[in-house]
Amino acid sequence: MSAVALAAETVPERHYTHHEGRGATPHRSNPAVIHRELATLDARAGMNVVEFGTGSGYSGALLAELVGPTGRVTSLDIDTYLTRWAGLIHHQRGVDHVRCHAADGTGGFPERAPYDRMVAWCTPPLLPQAWVDQVVDGGLIVAPLPIAAVPNMTVVAKIRVTGGRPVVEEVFTGGYIEATSSPKTDLDLPGRWVDWENRVPAPPGSPSPGAATTTTSTPAPATRWTGC
DSSP states (O other), X not given: OOHHHHHHHHSOHHHHXXXXXXXXXXXXXXXXXXXXXXXXXXXXXXXXXXXXXXXXXXXXXHHHHHHOTTSEEXXXXXXXXXXXXXXXXXXXXXXXXXEEEESOGGGOOGGGOOEEEEEESSBOSSEEHHHHHTEEEEEEEEEEEEOSSSTTOEEEEEEEEEXXXXXXXXXXXXXXXXXXXXXXXXXXXXXXXXXXXXXXXXXXXXXXXXXXXXXXXXXXXXXXXXXX
C-alpha cells in the first residue's frame, strides 16, 4: 500500500469535509485527485511542506501524516473562515505540526521557508517566482497551471527546482479554482486571468475572456512570476 493510501486510512475524510460544527464545505477537491497529487508530491517524514489552498483541511491532515511528527506543514488560504476551521479541527484531533494561516499564497510564505515540497489546490495565472525562491534545491512543486488564455484550460504540473530554476518533469490532466486576492463567493466564475501578450496577470477588475467581470476588494499584491 502506498504512503498516501496509508495516510488516508488514518485521516477521517468526512470529519474534515462534513464537520458537524461547520457543516459541509464546498471548498474541497475530489479525494481521489488529492491522493494523486500527494503521491506525485512525494512528501516524506521530516520534510517541511506548504500547501496553497486550505479547503476543508483534509489535504493538510494527509500531509501531516506523510511528514510525521518530525516534519511540519504550513497551510495557506485567502479565506480566514477556512483556515480557522481547519486549524480547529486539526487541534481537536491532536495534530499539532500543521499551522494554518490566512494569506495570499501567490506570495509564498517566507516565514517558514525554505520548503522541501509545495502543493497548490488553486491555479495561479503563472508560476509565482516566490514559490521557486522558497523551495530547497532539488525540491518539488505540484501545482495547476494555465496553458491557454481560456478559463479553466489547465494542467497539473510536477516541477523540480534545481539551481533556482523550475523544470517541469510531468504533467497531468486536471485543475483547480483560480487563485484570487480575496475569497470567492461564486465558485462557478473564473478569478484571475493572464495578459498572455505580456505574460503578466491582468490588473484587478479586468474582465476574464468569455466571463463576467470580476473585481477584488483590495489591490492585488505585487507578485513576480516565472514563465514556467
